[in-house]
Amino acid sequence: xxxxxxxxxxxxxxKAMLIMVLPATLWFIFFSYLPMAGMVIAFKEYRYSRDxxxxxxxxxxxxxxxxxxxxFSTNDAYIITRNTVxxxxxxxxxxxxxxxxxxxxxxxxxxxxxxxxxQTGMFLPYFLSWVIVGYFAFSFLSLDKGVVNHxxxxxxxxxxxxxxxxxxxxxxxxxxxxxxxxxxxSVIYLAAIMGIDKSLYEAAMIDGANKWQQIRNIxxxxxxxxxxxxxLLAIGKIFYADFGLFYQVPRDSGTLYSVTNVxxxxxxxxxxxxxxxxxxxxxxxxxxxxxxxxxxxSNGIVRKFNKDNALF
Amino acid sequence: MxxxxxKFMPALTLMLVMSIVLSACGGGKNEGxxxxxxxxxxxxxxxxxxxxxVDKVMKEVSKxxxxxxxxxxxMNMIDWGDYSQKLQVMxxxxxxxxxxxxxxxxxxxxxxxxxxxxxxxxxLLKEHGQGIIDTLDPAFxxxxxxxxxxxxxxxxxxxxxxxxxxxNKQYVDKYKLDISKATTxxxxxxxxxxxxxxxxxxxxxxxDKNQMPNVPYDYIIEKLPMAVSLDTKDYKIVNVLxxxxxxxxxxxxxxxxxxxxxxxxxxxxxxxxxxxxxxxWFSDRATTQPFADNLWSASYGYPVVSTPASxxxxxxxxxxxxxxxISANSKYPEKAMxxxxxxxxxxxxxxxxxxxxxxxxxxxxxxxxxxNLPEAKNYDMPTFSLGNVMxxxxxxxxxxxxxxxxxxxxxxxKEAPLLGFNFDPTKVTTEIAAVQNVKEEFWAPLMTGTxxxxxxxxxxxxxxxxxxxDKIMAEAQRQxxxxxxxxx
Numbered sequence: 001x002x003x004x005x006x007x008x009x010x011x012x013x014x015k016a017m018l019i020m021v022l023p024a025t026l027w028f029i030f031f032s033y034l035p036m037a038g039m040v041i042a043f044k045e046y047r048y049s050r051d052x053x054x055x056x057x058x059x060x061x062x063x064x065x066x067x068x069x070x071x072f073s074t075n076d077a078y079i080i081t082r083n084t085v086x087x088x089x090x091x092x093x094x095x096x097x098x099x100x101x102x103x104x105x106x107x108x109x110x111x112x113x114x115x116x117x118x119q120t121g122m123f124l125p126y127f128l129s130w131v132i133v134g135y136f137a138f139s140f141l142s143l144d145k146g147v148v149n150h151x152x153x154x155x156x157x158x159x160x161x162x163x164x165x166x167x168x169x170x171x172x173x174x175x176x177x178x179x180x181x182x183x184x185x186s187v188i189y190l191a192a193i194m195g196i197d198k199s200l201y202e203a204a205m206i207d208g209a210n211k212w213q214q215i216r217n218i219x220x221x222x223x224x225x226x227x228x229x230x231x232l233l234a235i236g237k238i239f240y241a242d243f244g245l246f247y248q249v250p251r252d253s254g255t256l257y258s259v260t261n262v263x264x265x266x267x268x269x270x271x272x273x274x275x276x277x278x279x280x281x282x283x284x285x286x287x288x289x290x291x292x293x294x295x296x297x298s299n300g301i302v303r304k305f306n307k308d309n310a311l312f
Numbered sequence: 313m314x315x316x317x318x319k320f321m322p323a324l325t326l327m328l329v330m331s332i333v334l335s336a337c338g339g340g341k342n343e344g345x346x347x348x349x350x351x352x353x354x355x356x357x358x359x360x361x362x363x364x365x366v367d368k369v370m371k372e373v374s375k376x377x378x379x380x381x382x383x384x385x386x387m388n389m390i391d392w393g394d395y396s397q398k399l400q401v402m403x404x405x406x407x408x409x410x411x412x413x414x415x416x417x418x419x420x421x422x423x424x425x426x427x428x429x430x431x432x433x434x435x436l437l438k439e440h441g442q443g444i445i446d447t448l449d450p451a452f453x454x455x456x457x458x459x460x461x462x463x464x465x466x467x468x469x470x471x472x473x474x475x476x477x478x479x480n481k482q483y484v485d486k487y488k489l490d491i492s493k494a495t496t497x498x499x500x501x502x503x504x505x506x507x508x509x510x511x512x513x514x515x516x517x518x519x520d521k522n523q524m525p526n527v528p529y530d531y532i533i534e535k536l537p538m539a540v541s542l543d544t545k546d547y548k549i550v551n552v553l554x555x556x557x558x559x560x561x562x563x564x565x566x567x568x569x570x571x572x573x574x575x576x577x578x579x580x581x582x583x584x585x586x587x588x589x590x591x592x593w594f595s596d597r598a599t600t601q602p603f604a605d606n607l608w609s610a611s612y613g614y615p616v617v618s619t620p621a622s623x624x625x626x627x628x629x630x631x632x633x634x635x636x637x638i639s640a641n642s643k644y645p646e647k648a649m650x651x652x653x654x655x656x657x658x659x660x661x662x663x664x665x666x667x668x669x670x671x672x673x674x675x676x677x678x679x680x681x682x683x684n685l686p687e688a689k690n691y692d693m694p695t696f697s698l699g700n701v702m703x704x705x706x707x708x709x710x711x712x713x714x715x716x717x718x719x720x721x722x723x724x725x726k727e728a729p730l731l732g733f734n735f736d737p738t739k740v741t742t743e744i745a746a747v748q749n750v751k752e753e754f755w756a757p758l759m760t761g762t763x764x765x766x767x768x769x770x771x772x773x774x775x776x777x778x779x780x781x782d783k784i785m786a787e788a789q790r791q792x793x794x795x796x797x798x799x800x
Contacts, residue, residue: 045738048428050640052406056428070745074779143576163580164762251580254753255763261749269752270745274423274737275400279745 042067042282060278067282070270076261084262088238090174091181092231099182100223103189104215119190122183130244137176137249164255173260176249177242188230189223196222228302228309236295239263239287263287351378352644354410354651355386357399358636359418359697362389364690369668376661381650395419403429409639410648413697414464416534416629421456421637422734425463430637431645432461440649441465443657447700449722455631455731464637465652468700470601470718472725473630475526475622478608479595481615483507483514491619497525497564500595504573507594516573518593520581524759525561526597526622527552530730532788533737534629536744536751537776540792542625544729547796549789551781553758553773562769565761578760588612597621602717606709626725628734634696655699662703666695674705681706733795740787743780750775 011018044060044067071077102122109115125133140147141162149159162168196219204214241262250260267283295311303310346352351374366387374384390398399412399419414421414430424430437445437453444465445453452466477494484491487506494500504516529539529552537552552558568574575581587593591614598604600618608616636655638648654661659680667674667682668691674682682705695701702715711717737744754772757763 046404046427048403048406048640050428050431052641053404056404056406066742070742073742074746074749075775076746076749076779161576163577164757252752253580254755254757255579257749257753261753266749270748272397273420273748274741274744275396275420275427276741276745277400277404279741 038281039285041278042285044278046276046278046281063278067276067278068286070279071263071267071283071286076266079258080261080263080266083259084241084264085238087170087173087177087241087262088234091177092234092238094174094178095181095185095234096227096231098178099185100189100220100227102182102186103193104219106186106190107193107219108211119183119187123187124183125180126184128180130242130248133176133180133244134248134251137172138251141172163251163253166256166259169250169256169259173245173249177245180245185230189226192223192226193219225309228306229311232295232298232302232311235298236291238294239290241265243268346382346644346647348379348382351382351384352647353384353386354644354648355388355408356411357388357390357402357409358413359392359395359415360389360694361391361692363692365668365673365687366691369664369673369691372669373661373664376664377651377654380658380661381647381654383644383647383651385651392418400424403427403639406641408641408643410642410644411636411638411652414635414637415697416632421464421632421635422458423737425458425637426736426738428640430463431640431642432463433465433638433645433649434461436638436645436649437462437465440646441653443653447657447702451626451722451727452631455626455628456635457732458734459736464632464635465656465699466631467634467636467696467698468656468702469634469696471630471722472624472626474600474620474624475597476600476604476618477595477621478598478616478618480591480593481609481617482591483511483594484617491617494595494619495621497561501568503595504568505571508572511594513592515575515587515593516595517568518584518587518596519565519574519578519760520584521579521756521760522583523578523597524755525558525565527555527557527561528622529555529557530625530627530728532730532735532792533744535755536747536784537781538785538788540729542729547729547792549785549792551773551776551785553769553776559765559769562758562761562765565759566763566765567761569761574761579756579762602721603711603714610709624721624725625728626731627728628731631731636699652699656703657700659703659705662699663705665698666693666704667691676705677708681708681710683708730792732799733792735788735791737784740780740784743784746779747776747781747784750779 038057041057041060043062043064044057045063046060047056049055049059106115106119109118128136138146141149143149143159143161143163146162148162152159160168162172200218200222201214204218209217241264243264246260246262246265247268250256253260263283267280271280299311366389370385370387377383377385395413396419399414402409403412403424413419414424416422433441448466448468449471451471452468453462456462456464456466477491477500479489479491479494483489487503487510489503489506494503500517507514507516524535528542529550530542531552532538532540532549538549539552540547540549541555565574569578575587584593584596589612591612598608598618600620601607605616605618608618636652638645638652642648655665656662663682664670667684668688670676672685673688673691674684676682684707695704702718706712706714750772754768754775758765758768758772
C-alpha cells in the first residue's frame with residue numbers, strides 16, 4: 001500500500017473528527033491563509049490595473065524592501081517602537097496581575113449576587129468602543145470643562161492642560177487600557193478558578209491551610225497553564241498597538257506624540273493621505289514577523305521549563 | 313493529529329491555487345446593450361450622507377436616462393468621513409464601479425489618477441462629451457489635467473477660491489462694528505477684544521484643528537510646508553514655516569490664543585459644527601463663493617456676514633474641488649461619458665439628481681425657481697458634488713442673477729502660480745510618510761496658536777529636516793522646473 005493509500009485510509013478512519021474541524025479549517029483557509037498571498041504587495045509599488053485585483057498585483061512594479069524603509073528612516077522609528085513595546089509590556093504584566101487578583105477576589109466573595117454585580121460592572125467597559133472611551137476621558141480631562149480640573153480648582157490647584165502636556169500620558173494610557181480590559185480577562189480567569197476541583201481546597205482546609213496559603217498553593221498553580229497560554233498569545237501581539245487607544249483617547253493631539261505615537265498610528269498618519277497600500281502592507285508584515293519570532297522564542301523558553309504549559 | 317494535518321498540506325495548497333485561478337476568471341462583456349429597450353446599468357459612487365430616497369429617485373432618473381441614452385443608474389452614497397478610505401480600498405481591489413466622485417480634498421484625484429484608478433478620457437471627452445467642453449470654463453479642464461491628460465469631469469461651479477472673514481451678525485449689530493475694517497489677521501484684534509470682554513461664553517475667533525493662517529503662498533501639497541510665493545518670479549520652493557509672513561501670522565495667533573480669543577482646545581477640535589449650531593461664536597475664516605452669506609445664514613439659521621480676507625485665485629485644489637471620474641475598469645466607458653455629458657448639460661436630469669422628483673421632493677414656482685417640499689429631507693444632496701451647479705433651479709430666496717454672478721466671479725479669478733502643476737511623489741514616498749508624521753505632530757498646535765512659535769517652529773523645522781523635507785523639496789523643485797520649461 002502506497003503513501004496515497006495510507007492517506008485515504010487515515011481520512012476514512014478519522015472521518016468524524018475531520019468533519020468537525022472542517023468549518024474552522026475552511027474559515028482559516030479563506031480568511032487567514034488565502035489572503036496571505038497578498039503579502040507580496042509589501043514588496044511592490046502597487047498600482048491599479050483595469051483587469052482586477054490579481055492583475056494589479058502581478059503587473060505592479062517589484063521594489064524589494066523599499067516599502068519597509070519609512071518604518072526605519074527617522075528618529076521616530078525609535079520612539080514608535082519603544083512606545084509600542086513598553087506599553088504592551090506594561091499592559092501584559094499589569095493586566096495579568098490585576099485580572100488574576102480580581103478573579104480570585106470575585107471567586108472568594110460569598111454573596112454571589114454581589115459578585116455578579118461587580119463582575120458585570122467590570123466587564124461593561126470592554127464593550128465600549130474607543131471613540132466613546134475617548135469622550136469619557138475627555139469629560140475628565142478637558143481643560144475648561146473637565147471633572148479633574150474642576151476638582152483641582154476646589155483645592156486651589158492650577159488647572160492642567162492635559163491634552164498638551166505629555167508628562168501624565170503614560171499613566172493615563174495604562175489606566176484607561178486597564179479599565180477597559182481587566183474585566184474581560186478576569187472573567188476568563190474566574191471561569192478557570194470555578195473549574196478547579198473543590199476537593200483540593202477541602203483537603204487543604206483539613207490540613208489547616210489558611211485562605212492565603214490556599215490561594216498561593218492551589219489557585220495560582222492551577223491557573224498557571226492558562227496564564228502562560230494567554231501571556232504567550234499576548235507576546236505575539238507585542239508589536240501591535242491598539243489603534244483606538246492611542247489615537248482616540250489622546251484626541252490625536254500633536255504635542256502628545258512623543259508618548260502616544262505607536263507603530264499603528266505612525267503608519268496611519270504617514271499613509272492616510274498618500275494611500276500607498278504597499279507601504280501599509282509592509283508595516284503589517286513587519287509587525288507579524290516580529291510577533292511570530294517572539295511567540296516562537298517565548299514558547300521555546302516555556303517548553304524548557306515546563307513542556308505541558310507550552311502552546312506547541 | 314499534527315501528523316495528519318501535515319498530510320493535508322498538499323490538498324490545501326491545491327485548493328488555494330484553484331481558488332486563485334477561479335477568481336481570476338469570470339467577468340466578460342455583453343454586446344448589443346445600451347439602448348432604450350436594453351439599457352446598461354451604471355454604478356455610481358458619490359460623496360455625502362446617504363439619503364433615504366436615493367433608490368426611489370434613481371428609479372425615476374433611470375426611466376429618463378434609459379430613454380435618452382440607454383443607461384440606468386445605481387447610485388451609492390458614502391458619508392463624508394468614510395469616502396476617501398472606502399474608495400481607496402474599492403479601487404485598489406478592483407470593485408465594479410463606473411463613475412465616482414473625486415476631488416482634491418476627498419479621495420485624492422491626482423494621486424488616484426496616477427495609481428490608475430481612473431480611465432483616461434481625452435478621446436472619450438471629444439467623442440461623447442462635447443456638451444461638457446462647451447459649457448465648462450476651459451480653465452477647469454486645463455487645470456485638472458494630470459501629466460497632460462484628463463481623468464475627470466470637474467463640476468461647473470466657482471472656479472477661484474477666495475478667503476473671507478465671517479462674522480455672526482448678531483454681535484456685529486449689537487456692538488455696531490464696521491466689518492470692512494477687517495482685512496488682515498492683525499486688524500481683527502480690537503473686535504476680538506471687545507467680544508472677549510463683553511460676551512463671556514462666546515468664542516471671539518472660532519478656530520479648529522483644520523484651520524491655518526492665510527499666507528500668500530501656493531502649496532505644492534496641501535498642508536505640507538512647501539510652497540511658492542504667490543507673486544513669485546523664479547518659482548523657488550520654500551519652507552512656508554520659514555517665511556516672515558507665516559512667522560508673523562503664527563505669533564499673532566499665539567497672542568490671540570493667550571488672550572483667550574481662540575478656543576482653548578482648538579488644536580484637538582475636529583470641527584466647529586456644535587459651536588455653529590448654538591451660534592456662540594463671533595468670527596472665523598472660510599472659503600467663499602458668490603452669495604455665500606445667504607447659504608451660511610440659511611444653514612445655520614441666523615444671519616452671517618463676511619468680508620474678503622484674500623484675493624480670488626484659481627488654485628489646483630479649487631479647480632479640482634469637485635469632479636466625477638470614470639473608473640478604469642468600467643465596462644461601459646462610452647455610456648458613462650454620455651451620462652456625464654447629459655448630467656452636465658440637461659437641466660431636467662441635473663435637477664432630478666439634485667432635488668429629487670418634482671411634486672414629491674420639490675415643486676417649481678416658475679421656470680427656473682423651485683421650492684422644497686417636506687419630503688426633501690429624505691433627498692438632500694450636496695449640490696456642488698454632482699455636476700454643473702449652474703443648471704440647478706434657484707431657491708426662492710436666491711437672487712435671480714446668481715449664476716451670472718458666478719460667471720463674473722470665475723472670470724475675475726487670477727491664476728495661482730502652480731495652477732496645472734501636479735507633484736508626483738513616487739520617488740519620495742518614504743520621506744513623505746515621515747514628514748507627514750512630523751507635520752501631524754506640530755501643525756495643529758502651531759496653526760491654532762496653542763504653542764509658542766518661538767520654541768516650536770524651530771523644533772518642527774529640525775524634525776522636518778531630519779525626516780527628509782529637503783529631499784522632497786529638491787525633488788519638487790526639479791519637477792517644477794521641468795514643468796515650467798515644458799509649459800513656456
